[in-house]
Amino acid sequence: xxxxxxxxxxxSVRDYSIFNDINRWFDELDLRNRDDKSAFIEKSNTRxxxxxxxxxFFNYQVGKDIEYLTEEDVIIKKNDLMDYRTYLAKNKNNTxxxxxxxxxxxxxLIKFLExxxxxxxxxxxxxxxxxxxNPAGSFEGIPEAxxxxxxxxxxxxxxxxxxxLFILFSVRTGARKSEVLRVKWEDIxxxxxxxxxxxxxxxxxxxxxxxxxxxxxxxxxxxxxxxEYGEHELIFHKLTVDSINDMWHRVCRVLNIPQERNLRPHxxxxxxxxxxxxxxxxxxxxxxxxxxKNINVLNDHYLNKERDYSQDPGVIIDQDIDIxxxxxxxxxxxxxxxxxxxxxxxxxxxxxxxxx
Numbered sequence: 001x002x003x004x005x006x007x008x009x010x011x012s013v014r015d016y017s018i019f020n021d022i023n024r025w026f027d028e029l030d031l032r033n034r035d036d037k038s039a040f041i042e043k044s045n046t047r048x049x050x051x052x053x054x055x056x057f058f059n060y061q062v063g064k065d066i067e068y069l070t071e072e073d074v075i076i077k078k079n080d081l082m083d084y085r086t087y088l089a090k091n092k093n094n095t096x097x098x099x100x101x102x103x104x105x106x107x108x109l110i111k112f113l114e115x116x117x118x119x120x121x122x123x124x125x126x127x128x129x130x131x132x133x134n135p136a137g138s139f140e141g142i143p144e145a146x147x148x149x150x151x152x153x154x155x156x157x158x159x160x161x162x163x164x165l166f167i168l169f170s171v172r173t174g175a176r177k178s179e180v181l182r183v184k185w186e187d188i189x190x191x192x193x194x195x196x197x198x199x200x201x202x203x204x205x206x207x208x209x210x211x212x213x214x215x216x217x218x219x220x221x222x223x224x225x226x227x228e229y230g231e232h233e234l235i236f237h238k239l240t241v242d243s244i245n246d247m248w249h250r251v252c253r254v255l256n257i258p259q260e261r262n263l264r265p266h267x268x269x270x271x272x273x274x275x276x277x278x279x280x281x282x283x284x285x286x287x288x289x290x291x292x293k294n295i296n297v298l299n300d301h302y303l304n305k306e307r308d309y310s311q312d313p314g315v316i317i318d319q320d321i322d323i324x325x326x327x328x329x330x331x332x333x334x335x336x337x338x339x340x341x342x343x344x345x346x347x348x349x350x351x352x353x354x355x356x
Contacts, residue, residue, distance in 0.1 A: 018069040018117070025112045026051060045178065052241065053105040060084060074119045076110065081123065093249055095264070096129035103128070136266035138274055145171040145271050151251050159238045161228050163247050165221065166236050167268065173199055173212045174272030174289060177244060177265045183235050188219065212289065278342060 029047040058064055061080060062073045081103065088094040088102065103124070111121040139145040149167035153160045170180050179201050187200045196213040222235065229238060248265055257263055276286045338346060 016067070018071065018074060018113075019067045021113055021116060022054070022066055022069075022109065025109055028112070049101075049178070050105040050108065053102045054109055057084065057102065057106050060087065071117060074110065074113060074117055076106075076119060076123055078123045078126065081106075081126075085129065093245070095131070097131040100128040100131065136264040136270055137262040138267055138270040139171075139263065142171060142271065142275055145268060148251060148255065151255055152247060155251065155254050156247055159229075159243075162225060162236055162238055163244075165225060166239055166244065168218070169214075169222070169235075170265070170268035171272050172214055172218060173201075174269050174276065175199075175201055175212070176269060177241060181234070181236055181239060181241070184233050185235060186233075188214075188222075190216075 026047050029050060032046070055066055058066055058069060058073065061076070061084070062069070064073065085099050085103065088099045089096075094102070107121060107124040110119050110124070113119050114121050139148065145167065149164045149171075152167060153164035156163050166180060169175075170177070173180070175183075183199060183201070187202065188197050189200070190196075191198050191213070194213060196215055197219045198211045198213055201210045201212065225235060244265055248263075252263060273286060273289070276289045338349060
């Protein structure tokens with residue numbers, strides 16, 4: 001009898017059929033990213049994002065990793081989804097757009113599984129949450145973004161130097177959060193032609209490599225991460241999407257940033273894009289920097305729409321500018337003006353002096 005009792009308590013061999021089918025779905029996502037010329041298949045951005053969303057849901061719903069899901073675990077009711085959306089909004093502070101993306105990933109998986117399992121995708125037949133075209137606002141210039149980075153360094157308890165440099169790196173490169181987290185040390189090389197370092201973003205949303213320049217001084221600042229956190233293939237290896245989002249909300253509270261400003265991690269990309277436009281004034285150069293394939297998307301969703309109407313031709317053509325005030329300006333005032341002006345004005349002055 002004792003032997004029989006022992007047999008009853010022994011767990012049965014675990015059924016991995018659900019996980020195997022989830023992996024087939026992941027492989028299908030990777031196939032969509034296959035390079036036809038080389039036939040090379042690599043782990044796609046979509047797979048990485050969807051896997052993170054799927055794991056998050058089932059950890060919330062049944063308290064399991066996807067490797068151990070059973071047939072019952074993938075049977076989802078509409079009320080489960082409604083509750084999960086509320087949880088993401090109230091407990092995780094996710095935006096409506098992020099919540100919709102997480103639900104869409106789950107729907108895609110269930111639709112894939114329903115032909116072989118008892119789950120049904122028709123429970124997803126409800127309206128997505130309303131979203132704005134571009135919910136992320138912009139910082140009021142690079143100095144405010146740098147102030148935000150410094151606040152992260154002062155107030156964060158864990159990985160504060162890495163968080164600070166993540167913010168500074170993002171506002172310099174205009175890269176998306178996911179792109180920055182994938183950057184390796186080997187992706188940064190020195191260009192003697194341009195006298196700067198080039199960050200080669202290999203896996204972007206547009207599936208094209210995109211090099212972006214950073215200064216030698218900032219690269220040297222990045223190297224402090226090695227002495228602080230040790231050698232690692234990835235530069236920001238201790239950070240995740242969730243840890244960045246959580247840090248972001250804490251720093252916003254510390255700095256008393258109003259919610260209506262909609263400052264989010266993506267605001268760093270907006271700020272970098274607007275800075276690039278203010279310097280060059282050339283939207284094609286900005287698109288090359290930001291990696292936007294569609295200039296209309298760049299113009300509609302990223303560039304600041306505030307326009308100085310006093311600079312319109314209808315005003316300037318008939319405007320007489322009295323320059324007599326220049327005779328009263330002191331050398332110190334001239335100097336202070338150029339110290340406070342934007343980079344494009346400084347470049348114009350430098351070019352003017354070089355031609356003299």
